[in-house]
Amino acid sequence: MEDFKYVRENLIDMLEDLDERLEKITDNVKQLDEHIAKDFEQPITGKDNDESPDSLENEARIEIEKIQQAISRIDKGTYGICLSCGQAIKKERLNNTPFSSQCTHCAKKDDS
Ligand SMILES: [Zn+2]
Secondary structure, eight states, X not given: OGGGHHHHHHHHHHHHHHHHHHHHHHHHHHHHXXXXXXXXXXXXXXXXXXXXXXXXXXXXXXXXXXXXXXXXXHHHTOTTBOTTTOXXXXXXXXXXXXXXXXXXXXXXXXXX
């Protein structure tokens, strides 16, 4: 699986970032016990300002899990194959979301 070597490195980088993010979130949660929510400094994901630290933490944990699974799929040689239908996941999708475990089609089905 030479092709995915750089993806793996990428994923490990992402994992490290997330670990850091998670640490910050956990710190912020601790601070929240003493301060009010407005002391919560700039949103960590940059997505939604209303997200509570709890959901941020969950999000980060879910993402970490997905990335770890993707790394193990690379190691097993099943990376890039949809877990639901067994078809290859499109390259653009993998570029956007390197830890995708499903093709666009199946991911849509699961969402709805
Ligand atoms: Zn699929």
